[in-house]
Amino acid sequence: MEWRKDGYLITDDKSKVQLDIVHRLLAATYWGGRRPRETVERMVAGSICFSLYRGATQIGFGRAVTDSATFTWVADIVVEPEFRGAGLGQWIMECLVAHPAIKETQMVLQTRDAQGLYEKFGFSGNSALMSTKVTDL
Secondary structure, eight states, X not given: OEEEEXXXXXXXXXXXXXHHHHHHHHHTSTTTTTOOHHHXXXXXXXXXXXXXXXXXXXXXXEEEEEOSSSEXXXXXXXXXXXXXXXXHHHHHHHHHHHOTTTTTSEEEEEOSSOHHHHHTTTOBOSSSEEEOOOOOO
């Protein structure tokens, strides 16, 4: 699938993931800073990926690990520093939670600093672990 907005593109096509850029983006985070490139390659292979582009350059990323029936783990939502503050991380989440393969699942994630972003999508929790409301799955 592809989504377009204001000159940006998000795609779930894994063949378009620019692994070196994703590895660099994650290396700058508190949660993914020690992942080798080979690990990033394996995680992309096992996930539904949401790659954000400005032109031909990947500037953001997010992913979901799921059984496509009841459960989804949301991970690695990240945007290039110079593009932050423009709502692009929120847009990645909008595309992710609406994706047909996972939109009916319970979603869980862990964050220590972005609770406000995820609360906009129905996530809640009393610690770093947050989840959407359990439905009749």
